[in-house]
Amino acid sequence: MSDTYLRLDRQICFSLNAASRAFGSVYRVLLKDLGLTYPQYLVMLVLWEDGELPVKRLGERLRLDSGTLSPLLKRLEANGLVRRERSARDERSVNVALTEEGAALKERAAEVPRRIAAATGFDLAEIDDLRARLNQLTEALDAAALLQDA
The missing domain is CATH 1.20.5 (Single alpha-helices involved in coiled-coils or other helix-helix interfaces)
Structure with a gap:
């Protein structure tokens, strides 16, 4: 195998990471007026699309573990955009739903x-x-x- 394949500019992972970082820079500017970070925006997209969901399902949709998702949800809840409630059917499960303010943000987004x-x-x-x-x-x-x- 040639050393050519060990060059940074030949690594697809680097190209994807660079594109992701560039997207992040553009999103940071666009989301500033909405008061959202990019990960928070992704949470809101899923909730705008699907409505109320268990945290587990939300994590599956976003490909995030609960350790990453929980702080996002806490901040969104503190900002009045979502509410978290234990499921009436299964107390181990927590559901996430949009507040009126969170639903209204969709129009601005x-x-x-x-x-x-x-x-x-x-x-x-x-x-x-x-x-x-x-x-x-x-x-x-x-x-x-x-x-x-x-």
């Missing part, structure tokens, strides 16, 4: 995806293709990780 799309310089077909390819990559890496764990 509607411009964020359009502005992100514009920042990429890609047209919608290119964005859709990139998202599909990244989803394929994620599935392949998840499957490879499962095989390595076995």
Whole structure:
């Protein structure tokens, strides 16, 4: 194997990390007016889409463990955007729901995806293709990780 493959500019992980950091910079500016961090924005996206959810399901959707998700939810709750309540059916389960203020924030957030799309310089077909390819990559890496764990 050639040393060429050990060059930083040949590492897909580095390219993905750099793109992620660049996205984070753009999101930081766009979300500032909403009073959200990027991870908080992701939580709100899921709740706007799905409505009330158990914390476990929310974590699955976001690919976050409870140790990462709990502080996010505490901050969102302290800001009056969500409420957490024990499930009436299963006291071990905690449900997360939007408050009126959290639901109303959706309207103000509607411009964020359009502005992100514009920042990429890609047209919608290119964005859709990139998202599909990244989803394929994620599935392949998840499957490879499962095989390595076995």
